[in-house]
Amino acid sequence: MDLVWPATAWALWAAALAVAVVVAGRERPAASPTPAGEPAPRAVGELLRGMRAQEVFHATLSELAERGPARIEGDRLALAPFAGEEALPAYQRWALERVRARLAGLDLADEAESPLVALMPDGADLEGEFAPLVRRRAIELGLARRRWPSLLVPVGLAVALAAPWYVTVAEAGVSWLGGIATMVSxxxxxxxxxxxxxxxxxxxxxxxxxxxxxxxxxxxxxxxWQGAGIEPAGYAPGGPRRHEVAGHVVKRWYDTERETRYLALHDGRSERAKAFAVDHGTYKDVLPGDCVRLLVRREGDVVRVLTHERHW
Structure with missing residues (x-):
């Protein structure tokens, strides 16, 4: 079995891939770069940190509240008269239109207050329509870029794989080498x-x-829970090393001094909610309004999420 031609074909394809990566890796000027020292928009920052689309959407609502089209008090939002909608970035306009549509679906006027969770679009819409707009804004600000300048590049490289695959299969036939070539392709x-x-x-x-x-x-x-207060879960001396707690997540926050993430859980009966320390993964996955059952240590930190339900 002569492997010269298969090896040559694979080497040429790998060289083409390497050239494409090097050429595409060159930095391209941004459409409207963020000046040095100026903070990125909150929604864009949350996207770059890998947060969920719901988190990015909520950050967008906060941006709208700062710019004027919306007003947020506690966990309720209402729209306000605003004349500069055309100047808003595309992702903010999308969020504003969806909020209007949700309010109309609830038979509420724009100025009426509504719970934020009732205004949250479906996850598929957020991932398929909203997130691409935020990514596009990140690219415009010079915070991200496309790996390939054109879709023709990855398509061309994928199609070109047919050449080394065919040469390998034609030479090796039905064998382990042909199977590896097929799998790699x-x-x-x-x-x-x-x-x-x-x-x-x-x-x-x-x-x-x-x-x-x-x-x-x-x-x-x-x-x-009416925002009356949050108390730390605290240390329970003499209690079990681990125990379960359940309730609704009523708040999340990041303590910059302690570099610790927390969520507050309310059992539906008490006046105050209890705060538990969580890891980054749990912080990303669990949002306010979710109903969870947690396994926690008596020191007050979460070991893992046992059940997680989202009804909005």
Missing amino acids: FVAGGSLLLGGRGFLLTARGREVAAGPAPQREWIFTGSG
């Missing part, structure tokens, strides 16, 4: 096609993603 080609043009952070974007998230309040009062 399938995985590499699928990754190129599914990845599209890609989305990569620039150096400035990585700085934003690594930095602390700005303080932003997101609370939930649907469980009966």
